[in-house]
Amino acid sequence: MRKKGIAPAVCLLSTVAVLAACGGNGGGSSNDAAKQGASARGPITFVTGKDNSGIMPYIADQWNKAHPNEKVTIKQQSDQADQQLSDLQQHFQAKDPGYDVVTVDVVWSAEFAAKGWIIPLEGQYALDTSQLLPATVKAATYNGKLFAAPYASDGGLLYYRTDLTKTPPTTWDDLIKQCQGKTTSGTITGPKPACYAGQFAKYEGLTVNAAEAINAAGGNIVGPDGVTPQVDSQQAATGLDFLVNGFKQGYIPKEALGFQETQSLNAFQAGQLMFMRNWPYADAILAGKDSKVASKFAIAPLPGPSGHGASSLGGHSLGISAYSKYKATDLDFLKFIESDDIQRNDLNQGTLAPVVTSLYSDATLVKKFPYLPTLLASIQTAVPRPVTPYYPGVTEAIETNAYAALQGQVSTKQALTSMQAAIKSATAG
Amino acid sequence: MTLAGQVEEKVIENEGRNGRKRRRPRRTSINPGESRRAWTLIAPAILLLILIVGYPVIKAIYQSFLTDPGLDKSTGLFNQGNAWNGITNYTHWLGQRCAVAGGGTQSCPSGTLGSQFWGSAGVTLGITVVACTIETVIGMGFALMMNRAFRGRALVRVAILIPWAIPTAVTSKLWQVIFDPQGILNKILGTHFAWTSEQWPARSAIVIADVWKTTPFIALLILAGLQSIPEETYEAARIDGANAWRRFTSVTLPLVKPALAVAVIFRVLDTLRMYDLPAILTGGANGTTTSSILVVKQLTSGVNSASALSTITFVLIFAIALALVRLFNANIVGAQTGGKVK
Numbered sequence: 001m002r003k004k005g006i007a008p009a010v011c012l013l014s015t016v017a018v019l020a021a022c023g024g025n026g027g028g029s030s031n032d033a034a035k036q037g038a039s040a041r042g043p044i045t046f047v048t049g050k051d052n053s054g055i056m057p058y059i060a061d062q063w064n065k066a067h068p069n070e071k072v073t074i075k076q077q078s079d080q081a082d083q084q085l086s087d088l089q090q091h092f093q094a095k096d097p098g099y100d101v102v103t104v105d106v107v108w109s110a111e112f113a114a115k116g117w118i119i120p121l122e123g124q125y126a127l128d129t130s131q132l133l134p135a136t137v138k139a140a141t142y143n144g145k146l147f148a149a150p151y152a153s154d155g156g157l158l159y160y161r162t163d164l165t166k167t168p169p170t171t172w173d174d175l176i177k178q179c180q181g182k183t184t185s186g187t188i189t190g191p192k193p194a195c196y197a198g199q200f201a202k203y204e205g206l207t208v209n210a211a212e213a214i215n216a217a218g219g220n221i222v223g224p225d226g227v228t229p230q231v232d233s234q235q236a237a238t239g240l241d242f243l244v245n246g247f248k249q250g251y252i253p254k255e256a257l258g259f260q261e262t263q264s265l266n267a268f269q270a271g272q273l274m275f276m277r278n279w280p281y282a283d284a285i286l287a288g289k290d291s292k293v294a295s296k297f298a299i300a301p302l303p304g305p306s307g308h309g310a311s312s313l314g315g316h317s318l319g320i321s322a323y324s325k326y327k328a329t330d331l332d333f334l335k336f337i338e339s340d341d342i343q344r345n346d347l348n349q350g351t352l353a354p355v356v357t358s359l360y361s362d363a364t365l366v367k368k369f370p371y372l373p374t375l376l377a378s379i380q381t382a383v384p385r386p387v388t389p390y391y392p393g394v395t396e397a398i399e400t401n402a403y404a405a406l407q408g409q410v411s412t413k414q415a416l417t418s419m420q421a422a423i424k425s426a427t428a429g
Numbered sequence: 430m431t432l433a434g435q436v437e438e439k440v441i442e443n444e445g446r447n448g449r450k451r452r453r454p455r456r457t458s459i460n461p462g463e464s465r466r467a468w469t470l471i472a473p474a475i476l477l478l479i480l481i482v483g484y485p486v487i488k489a490i491y492q493s494f495l496t497d498p499g500l501d502k503s504t505g506l507f508n509q510g511n512a513w514n515g516i517t518n519y520t521h522w523l524g525q526r527c528a529v530a531g532g533g534t535q536s537c538p539s540g541t542l543g544s545q546f547w548g549s550a551g552v553t554l555g556i557t558v559v560a561c562t563i564e565t566v567i568g569m570g571f572a573l574m575m576n577r578a579f580r581g582r583a584l585v586r587v588a589i590l591i592p593w594a595i596p597t598a599v600t601s602k603l604w605q606v607i608f609d610p611q612g613i614l615n616k617i618l619g620t621h622f623a624w625t626s627e628q629w630p631a632r633s634a635i636v637i638a639d640v641w642k643t644t645p646f647i648a649l650l651i652l653a654g655l656q657s658i659p660e661e662t663y664e665a666a667r668i669d670g671a672n673a674w675r676r677f678t679s680v681t682l683p684l685v686k687p688a689l690a691v692a693v694i695f696r697v698l699d700t701l702r703m704y705d706l707p708a709i710l711t712g713g714a715n716g717t718t719t720s721s722i723l724v725v726k727q728l729t730s731g732v733n734s735a736s737a738l739s740t741i742t743f744v745l746i747f748a749i750a751l752a753l754v755r756l757f758n759a760n761i762v763g764a765q766t767g768g769k770v771k
Contacts, residue, residue: 114507201712258626392726397540400539403714407627424529425529425535426541428527
């Protein structure tokens with residue numbers, strides 16, 4: 001009885017094989033798509049991640065008031081970055097004209113550009129970037145061309161406990177010294193806080209933190225061409241050693257190997273950390289009423305081996321889909337989103353870091369957000385993560401090997417050698 | 430599949446009447462016209478299966494022999510890829526050979542997805558063996574308990590079924606909170622395990638969460654089997670002087686075996702495909718990257734290579750399923766046409 005079931009299955013499969021062989025898909029050229037609708041105007045859709053801070057209604061209202069014939073529809077995706085990415089990939093692969101302007105995480109822009117999904121902002125699509133933070137423009141530039149309009153920036157900051165220290169450390173040695181006697185070692189136990197933590201779970205956040213440490217020490221992950229790995233260097237080893245030794249010597253608690261942004265924030269909020277690396281969004285939460293450290297913390301630039309360190313650049317840009325039918329409207333929308341009014345509201349209402357340089361010295365804003373000058377310094381010295389179309393493979397190479405080193409499974413030197421080889425392999429195709 | 434099997438049986442019976450004497454028609458024989466009508470009737474179902482099952486599978490296998498888009502260094506743009514690539518995608522995974530810039534291959538360095546293939550296959554298999562063994566033993570216990578008549582039996586049945594009813598994504602989040610370094614488990618045990626950021630604790634965490642969630646499934650299937658055993662067989666065994674253990678091994682086990690086999694095979698296949706629990710609980714870190722997680726990771730950097738990987742995974746799981754069916758001598762495929770009970 002069992003054997004008899006197989007024959008029809010084989011028959012069924014062979015039928016399908018014939019069907020599939022006929023159904024090969026021909027790849028169309030995307031050049032035509034990029035040119036279509038170059039000067040056309042009409043209603044557009046703006047695709048962006050979930051609007052947790054409620055800034056999108058303002059953007060839509062302001063735009064629609066001024067452009068009654070080219071109204072924008074906001075399409076919100078999930079609040080998880082990887083789900084946003086796969087949603088965009090699926091719609092681009094389907095050449096969906098319904099996605100006109102899309103929000104692009106800084107690390108996705110190169111891939112989208114290289115796949116021809118978003119158009120270069122040059123010629124008739126040229127965008128004035130002179131008012132913008134240079135680091136944000138650099139992160140949206142691929143192959144010498146700007147592909148996306150910076151929309152919101154982000155930089156790493158050092159949060160410290162003002163009841164434990166009055167002067168924030170500027171160097172790593174200083175940080176370690178300040179912790180002595182005031183913190184526990186190794187794990188978060190007892191009434192004393194642990195010394196330092198960032199985001200060291202094996203995910204994108206570890207790439208951010210490892211890159212910051214490596215860049216701060218003068219090392220580089222990739223060379224100026226954005227592809228050739230240069231991470232197997234003495235400087236990079238010095239940088240990564242700050243984190244590796246943290247776990248060895250106990251100034252980073254071992255719980256931090258499972259920390260993403262939220263977990264590190266929770267620990268600092270509960271008074272369990274003296275120093276924390278995090279993004280600006282943590283400020284509002286730490287000052288909130290559920291926080292045990294509400295009036296006992298302040299913000300400083302990240303420390304480095306000798307003087308202030310370098311932040312990794314976070315944030316988002318807006319790209320114009322190659323398959324959009326109304327590209328002239330899209331470009332106007334990009335310019336609109338860079339306007340003083342929108343950038344100001346994004347900060348006020350959504351605590352998004354502006355990309356317009358002048359806002360960081362605006363008296364009203366600085367009064368409301370005292371960390372703005374510090375954040376500006378962080379973003380101005382920020383190093384974008386490798387701008388490469390092979391980013392998924394590159395970040396996997398950095399995460400995996402850095403994590404192995406933090407866990408003490410391999411030496412720093414070995415980790416960097418493997419990282420170098422893995423980046424080379426990931427970008428070889 | 431089952432429909433096709435039925436029809437095929439009829440066709441063979443038909444042949445038997447026409448010449449070959451090996452098989453005797455069990456039911457009233459059918460003429461060729463009836464057979465044709467049968468095919469016509471099941472054609473929509475077969476077509477639907479071809480569309481929703483066959484096409485994606487064959488398409489994936491076909492794609493696994495193609496190249497992924499490569500970067501054109503002069504323009505900085507990706508080309509279309511999809512050129513014939515032979516078995517390169519397969520040697521990439523099975524032999525852990527990674528491409529080198531300028532042609533040729535090398536052994537995949539640590540930190541590439543290629544270097545994780547055998548590791549993840551081993552982890553998937555290991556978790557499956559351990560989790561399914563524990564689940565079967567506990568599930569059998571639960572089923573025997575639920576089968577007894579006692580006060581509050583309905584309550585126990587509901588309580589046991591609750592974990593199964595909660596979506597995996599939710600239970601994964603629940604366990605994440607429990608396994609947190611400052612979570613309730615460490616508080617109760619008085620330990621300081623970083624459950625989800627060390628290798629063996631992370632793997633145990635996944636096994637624990639999986640056992641908690643899916644034991645009820647096994648228990649339920651076994652219970653269905655237990656309830657079909659007539660009470661008289663036990664009475665007869667008791668009269669023959671069999672003690673409780675003997676009744677369990679000689680009456681319960683053989684009679685519940687078909688149900689048990691189905692339960693175990695389903696669970697093994699499920700666990701081999703496991704994605705959601707480790708993806709949420711550990712993110713695949715600390716040696717918990719299952720084959721499915723690896724496929725999804727690879728999808729972001731090359732669909733055709735991911736197709737090869739999922740084909741390999743598919744073949745592995747299929748082979749294991751086949752081996753299990755043989756092992757249990759289970760009659761799963763043809764069960765509805767009169768499965769034999771030994």
